Amino acid sequence: MDNANRTRIEESFAAQSMMCTLGAKLYSIDLAQAVITAPILPGALQQQGFGHAGLTFSIGDSAAGYAALTTLPLDSEVVTAEIKINLLAPAKGDFLRATGRVVKPGKRLIVVTAEVHAIAAGEETLVAVLLGTMVPVPV
Amino acid sequence: MDNANRTRIEESFAAQSMMCTLGAKLYSIDLAQAVITAPILPGALQQQGFGHAGLTFSIGDSAAGYAALTTLPLDSEVVTAEIKINLLAPAKGDFLRATGRVVKPGKRLIVVTAEVHAIAAGEETLVAVLLGTMVPVPV
Amino acid sequence: MDNANRTRIEESFAAQSMMCTLGAKLYSIDLAQAVITAPILPGALQQQGFGHAGLTFSIGDSAAGYAALTTLPLDSEVVTAEIKINLLAPAKGDFLRATGRVVKPGKRLIVVTAEVHAIAAGEETLVAVLLGTMVPVPV
Amino acid sequence: MDNANRTRIEESFAAQSMMCTLGAKLYSIDLAQAVITAPILPGALQQQGFGHAGLTFSIGDSAAGYAALTTLPLDSEVVTAEIKINLLAPAKGDFLRATGRVVKPGKRLIVVTAEVHAIAAGEETLVAVLLGTMVPVPV
Numbered sequence: 001m002d003n004a005n006r007t008r009i010e011e012s013f014a015a016q017s018m019m020c021t022l023g024a025k026l027y028s029i030d031l032a033q034a035v036i037t038a039p040i041l042p043g044a045l046q047q048q049g050f051g052h053a054g055l056t057f058s059i060g061d062s063a064a065g066y067a068a069l070t071t072l073p074l075d076s077e078v079v080t081a082e083i084k085i086n087l088l089a090p091a092k093g094d095f096l097r098a099t100g101r102v103v104k105p106g107k108r109l110i111v112v113t114a115e116v117h118a119i120a121a122g123e124e125t126l127v128a129v130l131l132g133t134m135v136p137v138p139v
Numbered sequence: 140m141d142n143a144n145r146t147r148i149e150e151s152f153a154a155q156s157m158m159c160t161l162g163a164k165l166y167s168i169d170l171a172q173a174v175i176t177a178p179i180l181p182g183a184l185q186q187q188g189f190g191h192a193g194l195t196f197s198i199g200d201s202a203a204g205y206a207a208l209t210t211l212p213l214d215s216e217v218v219t220a221e222i223k224i225n226l227l228a229p230a231k232g233d234f235l236r237a238t239g240r241v242v243k244p245g246k247r248l249i250v251v252t253a254e255v256h257a258i259a260a261g262e263e264t265l266v267a268v269l270l271g272t273m274v275p276v277p278v
Numbered sequence: 279m280d281n282a283n284r285t286r287i288e289e290s291f292a293a294q295s296m297m298c299t300l301g302a303k304l305y306s307i308d309l310a311q312a313v314i315t316a317p318i319l320p321g322a323l324q325q326q327g328f329g330h331a332g333l334t335f336s337i338g339d340s341a342a343g344y345a346a347l348t349t350l351p352l353d354s355e356v357v358t359a360e361i362k363i364n365l366l367a368p369a370k371g372d373f374l375r376a377t378g379r380v381v382k383p384g385k386r387l388i389v390v391t392a393e394v395h396a397i398a399a400g401e402e403t404l405v406a407v408l409l410g411t412m413v414p415v416p417v
Numbered sequence: 418m419d420n421a422n423r424t425r426i427e428e429s430f431a432a433q434s435m436m437c438t439l440g441a442k443l444y445s446i447d448l449a450q451a452v453i454t455a456p457i458l459p460g461a462l463q464q465q466g467f468g469h470a471g472l473t474f475s476i477g478d479s480a481a482g483y484a485a486l487t488t489l490p491l492d493s494e495v496v497t498a499e500i501k502i503n504l505l506a507p508a509k510g511d512f513l514r515a516t517g518r519v520v521k522p523g524k525r526l527i528v529v530t531a532e533v534h535a536i537a538a539g540e541e542t543l544v545a546v547l548l549g550t551m552v553p554v555p556v
Binding site: 012013015016017018020021022042043044045046047048052053054055057058061062077079080081082083084085086087 | 151152154155156157159160161181182183184185186187191192193194196197200201216218219220221222223224225226
């Protein structure tokens with residue numbers, strides 16, 4: 001993946017204040033794949049003290065979106081048309097890691113998935129899977 | 140809806156630190172329906188400056204979850220098994236309002252929907268619809 | 279809704295051999311809404327003897343698709359980009375009725391819902407809800 | 418996988434008359450995975466002459482369901498609580514093949530995926546991905 005592609009994704013990520021609020025980092029980007037990590041901050045919990053579904057969703061959705069964006073021209077942005085999340089296990093541990101991937105690239109629609117793992121003491125637990133559709137929009 | 144039911148939902152809501160981070164309020168609760176409002180805070184934006192899908196999702200999911208919880212015994216909590224969001228319009232305006240409703244109550248699974256509107260100068264725009272499944276769990 | 283719009287939808291429906299195999303009928307069409315009915319044929323059952331999820335899905339998806347098509351120019355067809363179904367109750371009774379509706383029209387994406395009811399001795403049971411995205415394509 | 422497990426799945430499949438109507442075959446079963454194939458019969462088409470989404474859905478949903486059933490005791494059946502399908506390409510070719518897999522086993526909920534490929538002259542095209550939730554029920 002070339003530098004211009006990488007740079008525009010880093011800039012887009014930096015422009016998402018929600019990622020900053022959640023403490024999320026863009027861990028890696030490759031063609032059709034993006035990885036975001038996030039701590040489980042004290043301000044991002046649900047009522048049982050685990051990470052909120054909104055946290056898991058936010059990083060899963062963003063990882064899927066950036067995976068899609070890597071496949072698009074530099075004058076495109078991407079928005080989520082729809083996405084579904086299945087929550088498999090409580091979001092607890094040292095941090096979360098969302099891996100987004102492109103299932104089917106396209107000019108009008110890009111089908112994407114994401115997996116979100118919780119990492120605790122080096123052990124990984126799959127806490128959510130997402131399946132959705134991204135739509136290119138002009139910058 | 141009796142007071143005990145109302146109180147446990149208010150307590151559960153207050154225990155979700157993510158709701159506090161997003162500035163969300165539990166606006167109303169009735170049997171099988173819950174309404175949550177939230178501002179579009181500077182720290183909850185996506186890269187184009189609109190409310191992040193994670194914000195819309197968080198309040199939609201929570202409104203749907205509390206709609207489900209109103210139908211359950213007092214010794215139950217509820218977790219999201221899965222939920223899908225279709226995003227219809229940018230989340231921009233004075234604030235967002237999520238209305239969760241129960242489509243089908245149940246002891247094992249509760250099917251729920253939510254609609255999220257953006258309110259700007261008194262005009263409402265439907266920005267997202269959600270359809271999901273909640274699962275009762277012991278407190 | 280004008281006759282040309284109605285006619286092209288009736289012709290599209292007639293061209294779906296799957297509808298014929300399932301015994302489905304286009305019951306009514308109005309702007310942004312379509313209703314399809316179907317018997318629960320002996321050849322459309324699942325392993326417990328109820329209507330197969332594939333039957334419920336097929337008429338729900340088609341009703342949603344035709345609801346979308348009513349909003350599009352005459353030189354458009356529509357295909358399903360994605361759709362989710364929540365199954366609420368066994369598909370049993372005298373027949374099924376799927377009501378598709380447009381949630382959000384659009385030139386690129388049309389967000390749709392459908393409800394499928396089972397009718398038995400005049401009583402209606404909601405057996406499924408669907409939420410999906412249709413995409414216009416040239417005829 | 419033991420013979421009793423295999424046999425009950427073959428019997429359940431044979432009891433689904435919809436599979437017979439669609440010409441579908443249970444191609445293989447392994448622990449947490451099931452493969453179903455189906456021709457694209459003249460009676461299973463949509464309005465453009467491709468395989469109907471209801472066909473793709475039916476075999477994808479069933480493959481996912483049987484993948485789930487392999488993980489359950491012999492006195493269980495399984496029903497679909499919800500499932501989402503993203504359609505990626507027209508269902509055209511010599512036949513379709515649906516591969517269902519278990520993402521997360523469980524006593525109350527089993528999260529599943531399926532991929533549906535179209536095979537034409539030995540070449541495979543991914544035409545759909547599904548993500549859903551199965552629920553065990555007593556036989």
